[in-house]
Amino acid sequence: MKKLILSFVAAISMLGARADEGMWIPSLIGKNYEEMLRMGLKLSKQDIYDINHSSLKDAILQFGGGCTAEMISGSGLLLTNHHCGYDAIANLSTVDRNLLDNGFWAHNMSEELPAQGVTALFLQRIEDVTDRVKKAIGNATGEEFTKKFDAIKKEIEEESGEKGKYVANVKDYFNGNQFFLLIYKRYTDVRLVGTPPKSLGKYGGDTDNWMWPRHTSDFSMFRVYADENNQPRAYNSANVPFRPKKYLPVSIRGVKEGDYAMVMGYPGRTNRYEVSYGVDLAVNVTNPAIVACRDLRLAIIKKHMDANKKVYLQLTSSYSRIANYWKYFIGQTEQLKRLNVIETKRKAEDDFSRWERENNLDAGLLGNFSKIYADYKPYAKHNVYYAECFRASAIARMGSALKPLYDAYGRHKGKLPEDTLKKYTTMAQGAYRANLKEFDPGTEKDMLAQMTELYYKNVPKEQLPDIYEKVIFKQHGRSYTAYANYVFSHTFLADSNKFNAFIKSPSLAKLNSDAGFNYAISYVSNYTKNYLPKVEAFSVKKADLAREYVRQLMMMNKYKLMYPDANSTMRVTYGKVASYEPQDGVHFNYFTTLDGLMTKYKPGDEEFDVPQELVSLYKAKDYGRYADDDGTLHTCFITNNDITGGNSGSPVINAYGELIGTAFDGNWEAMSGDIAFDKKYKRTIVCDIRFVLFLVDKMGHAKNLIQEMDVRE
Numbered sequence: 001m002k003k004l005i006l007s008f009v010a011a012i013s014m015l016g017a018r019a020d021e022g023m024w025i026p027s028l029i030g031k032n033y034e035e036m037l038r039m040g041l042k043l044s045k046q047d048i049y050d051i052n053h054s055s056l057k058d059a060i061l062q063f064g065g066g067c068t069a070e071m072i073s074g075s076g077l078l079l080t081n082h083h084c085g086y087d088a089i090a091n092l093s094t095v096d097r098n099l100l101d102n103g104f105w106a107h108n109m110s111e112e113l114p115a116q117g118v119t120a121l122f123l124q125r126i127e128d129v130t131d132r133v134k135k136a137i138g139n140a141t142g143e144e145f146t147k148k149f150d151a152i153k154k155e156i157e158e159e160s161g162e163k164g165k166y167v168a169n170v171k172d173y174f175n176g177n178q179f180f181l182l183i184y185k186r187y188t189d190v191r192l193v194g195t196p197p198k199s200l201g202k203y204g205g206d207t208d209n210w211m212w213p214r215h216t217s218d219f220s221m222f223r224v225y226a227d228e229n230n231q232p233r234a235y236n237s238a239n240v241p242f243r244p245k246k247y248l249p250v251s252i253r254g255v256k257e258g259d260y261a262m263v264m265g266y267p268g269r270t271n272r273y274e275v276s277y278g279v280d281l282a283v284n285v286t287n288p289a290i291v292a293c294r295d296l297r298l299a300i301i302k303k304h305m306d307a308n309k310k311v312y313l314q315l316t317s318s319y320s321r322i323a324n325y326w327k328y329f330i331g332q333t334e335q336l337k338r339l340n341v342i343e344t345k346r347k348a349e350d351d352f353s354r355w356e357r358e359n360n361l362d363a364g365l366l367g368n369f370s371k372i373y374a375d376y377k378p379y380a381k382h383n384v385y386y387a388e389c390f391r392a393s394a395i396a397r398m399g400s401a402l403k404p405l406y407d408a409y410g411r412h413k414g415k416l417p418e419d420t421l422k423k424y425t426t427m428a429q430g431a432y433r434a435n436l437k438e439f440d441p442g443t444e445k446d447m448l449a450q451m452t453e454l455y456y457k458n459v460p461k462e463q464l465p466d467i468y469e470k471v472i473f474k475q476h477g478r479s480y481t482a483y484a485n486y487v488f489s490h491t492f493l494a495d496s497n498k499f500n501a502f503i504k505s506p507s508l509a510k511l512n513s514d515a516g517f518n519y520a521i522s523y524v525s526n527y528t529k530n531y532l533p534k535v536e537a538f539s540v541k542k543a544d545l546a547r548e549y550v551r552q553l554m555m556m557n558k559y560k561l562m563y564p565d566a567n568s569t570m571r572v573t574y575g576k577v578a579s580y581e582p583q584d585g586v587h588f589n590y591f592t593t594l595d596g597l598m599t600k601y602k603p604g605d606e607e608f609d610v611p612q613e614l615v616s617l618y619k620a621k622d623y624g625r626y627a628d629d630d631g632t633l634h635t636c637f638i639t640n641n642d643i644t645g646g647n648s649g650s651p652v653i654n655a656y657g658e659l660i661g662t663a664f665d666g667n668w669e670a671m672s673g674d675i676a677f678d679k680k681y682k683r684t685i686v687c688d689i690r691f692v693l694f695l696v697d698k699m700g701h702a703k704n705l706i707q708e709m710d711v712r713e
Contacts, residue, residue, distance in 0.1 A: 020575030020640040021677045022563040023267050025173075025180070026057050027126040029572050031561055036574050040260030042655045048264075048572065051125045056657060057570065058245035060264045061224075062121040062184075063649055064088070068265035069120070069222070070651035072250060072659065073708040076224040076242035077193065078120070079692070080649035081664045082201030083324075085220035087317040088115035089195050095309050100316065103197035103611075105700035112191040112223055114235050120190055120224045121167065122244075123570050124183040129156060129170060133179040141544045145176075156181055173564035175273060175550040176543065182569055187242060189225035189235045194702055196220075196695050197611055202320075203597065205607030209327050210668050212588055214685050215597035215635045218664035219692050221705065248651055249710040251658035252690050254628055257590050259577045261639040263663055263684065265650030267566035270674045273550055275366065276345040277373035279336060279675060285380050287333040289458070293388035294326035296454055297447070304443040311440050318438050328645075331671035341676045355556050365552065369545055376538040382459050382527075383535050389455045390523050393448045394435045398493045399520025401431030402511065406521060409508040425503050432499055441494060448519075449484035463531065467522035491516030566644055575640040580683060582669045591688070594618055594633040613699055625713065626694040634688045637661065641684040644674050652686045658712060661686035 024032055026049040033045050049057050063069035067084035071077070082089075086100075092113050093099045106112040136152035137145060153170040160168035160181060167184040195201060200217040208214055224242035227233040255261075271278075301319045305312040336342070349366050356363040390396050405424035408416055416424075456468055476483040492498035493516040502510055511517050554562070563571075579590040598618055602608040617623070623633045639652065643663055652661040663684050666673060670682040693711070696702050 020573075020682075021642050021679060023270070023566050023571035023573055023642055023644075024563050025126065026264070026570055026572050032572075032574070036262075039574060039576065040655045041262070041574070043657050047657060054245040056246065056248075056264055056653070057123055059248050060123070060570065060651065062123075062266045062568075062570075063222075064118050065121075066268070066646060067648045068646065068650040070649075070659065070662070071224075071244040071247035073247055073710075074243060075708055076226075076244065077247075077705065077708060078222050078224060079651075079659075079662055080220060080222065081662060081687075082195060082198075082216075082218045082220045083320065083664070084649045085115075085118075085192070085195060085222065086201075086320055088118050088192060088222075089220065090313055090317045091116070092192060093313050095313065098313070099192075099195065100198050100313065103195055103200075103700070104192065105194045105696070105702040105705075106192070107702055107704055109223070109241070112193050115190050115192050115222060116235075118188075118190040118222065120187040120242075121184045122187070124166065124185060126570075127181040127183070128179075129181045130179045132156070133170070142540050145544070146540070149176075171567055171569055173567065174554070174562070175565070176547040177551050177554065178564070180569070185232060187224045187226060187232045189233060189239050191223050191225060193221040193223050194696060194700055194705065196699070199609050199611060200614070200695065203608070203610070204600070206323050206327060207607050209324065210331055210665060210671060212638060212667045212683060212685055213592045213596060213636075214665065215592050215594075215600065216664065216687065217635070217691055217695055218687050219662055221696075247710075248653065248657070248659040249712055250689055250693070251654055251656075251660050251712050252626060252693065253713065254634065254690065255577050255591070255637055255654070255660055255688075257577050257579060260574070260655040261577055261641055261660070262572065262574045262653045263639075263641045263643055263647065263650050264570065264572050264653065265643070265647040265663070266568055267571055267644045268568050268646030270566040270644055272565055272675060272677065273546065273553070274345075274675055275369045275549070276342050276349060277369050279342050279345060281373060281377060281380055282675070283333055283336050283342065285377065286384050287329045289381050289384040290329045290388055291326060291333075292458065293385065293392065293451075293454065294322050294329075296450055297322055297388075297392050298326060300446045300450060301443060304440060304446070311443065314440060315438055315443065328671065331668050332674070335669065335672035335678075336675065339672055339676065339678060341672055344676070352553070352556065356552070359555075361552065365545065365549055369542075369549075372538055372541045372545070376534065378460075379463070379531050379534050382463050382531055385455055385459050386523070386527050386531075389451050389458075392451050394439050394444050395448050395487065395491065395493050395516045396451075396520050396523065397435050398432055398499075399517045400524050401428050402517055403521060403524050404428075405506065406508070406511055406517075409511070414508050421506065425506055429503055432493075432496075436496060441488070444494070445484050445488050448487060449480040452483065453480040463526075465522040465526035467519060471518070487515045487519055490514070493517065566646065568646055573642045575642070575684075577637060578640045578683070579638070580640075580667075580669075580681060582667075582681065588638075591637040592635045594623075594635055594691075597635055611699070617698055622698060623694060624698060626690040626697070628690075633691065633694060635691045637686050637688055638667070638683040639686060640679075640682060642673075642677060642682065643684050647684075652684070659689055661689050662692070 029048050030045045047055055049055050059071045061069050063080045063084055067080055069078040069080035072079050089100050133152050137148045140148050156170050157168040160183060167186050169182045170179060172179050196217050203216045225239040226242040227239060230243050233239055301315050305315050353366055405428055408420055408424050472483045488494045491514050492502045577590050579588055581587050600608050601610055627633050647663055650663045651659050652663055654660045663686050665685040667683040670678050673682055693706060697706050
């Protein structure tokens, strides 16, 4: 393993560093070890990360590309969140066999169901490649920096992947001031083992999402399969359960306030080095725009889901994804305002600028940030509406995917070489199939009409595409419904048979006469010609400034330990089980119980109904060995660990390396955390492992799964 570079800043002054803040790189966790011991850890550094022997890092995996999971048996059994397995569960469901709503438990391995498209990514090692990358990049900036980085990244990944044996990924840290190579093994034969009914896995729905107290049993179980040599192989009936290097023992002793808690997982993205100008733009422009678009999208989808069970199963995963971050952006905006994050950052930036002057550096870095944000602001709202409003329509996405073919016709004056034609029609087919999965004609017709209207009402009039004046207003009397009906009756995009017929015999004339394509190309051409260059120029300038800003912050705080922003790579965060007070006179306990869940219970309610079997178990107080000492069954608990999206499904581990729960959410009062960590309010919401095992055992009657775990009382 190559030498590790010197430690940087921990939490620049504006972040208020302390032990429970920080998403730490596992291979560098030794720098934090004394603090972890002080907080109660009983493991060695090597128990957490070791490339030569099994360690906790070998029990943790990236699940499905956007979540985390943990191995809980020597036979490939893994635990993750219900919402992480949601799409796979919905895809395996039918109206007649509705696994999503009714739950599912495999009572032997032959009953486990292949979850197509789900992957399990296991980290093998982390290697510092900073010197090599920086040597290749030199003093390049802007687009040249990106070009050189991409080239050296590709070179390192190709040589490290050993011709496909491993997945190699070079990632930048600290805004491009440090670089690590991460080597993974990817397993693609992943099978559904168990899931509680949706009423429990998503208990509380959108109402309770991002909230504490919480009572959700947000978990699901899958199993990883491999070939006879324990190596990755696509689904095959001859595959056998994967044998992990390490799996987590499960503790059912319970937790109490102040207990040590550690989370390992794959946090997606934070932006804690964002300057005040960026936070101001988010609060006043981009976040409200995202929320407005998603408000309408959710209303349209829900209307059609409620009317048809088949449509519900088809669109429920999409609805959940949209809803999750709809509420997130509402909460983030509210908390950024409440915690005065803009003003706090401005004060820290004043200190930074003063330090620049005192150290004879090229002062004015923050002034350059101010200028690029001012130049970008007039187009920021349009950028959001293009992504969240225009592209909300499947017709828009399908039509957009044909633009490369359209452009190729233009370059070749209407006649394409066979290989060029094949290239672009194949690309279009892939995009079409991806969108067809969640394509419901009734929903999509409403989506096209209402999103077209929303776009017109909110994007500056001088920035709109010409489809409004030339077609919608001129030919359809400003009726968006009439226009949507026209598009659907005059496009091959809404009918897979017609689309396939076009692909077999494409032509520029057919594209030009298609109403769906003309709709899409009007927006795409307008955006890519007039506004995308402005967005890209802003992004390049911002990246250069951010890289220099963090470099100087490192100099300013050179004696402090630093953690980088999350970037979908494995991190370790440590803290304690902790209650909190969200406001004066209000105290939130650190745990919830089944009693509290049943208090919320509303028979027949969409968000707060529960299966009758759980009601019966509750009335009989039949909790088995999973109850607390006083006879109550705990459902969830909270810690002050530092997590974000991507940590969903992450194991919460006690001082002895035992699994005590699975993380699934953050709390409302700290939703500004991706931009500014708040040590007073930040909490991680965890599904208590005892609640998980209770449901597996008593409701799922899947003692076979309990028996293959190492359960410690």
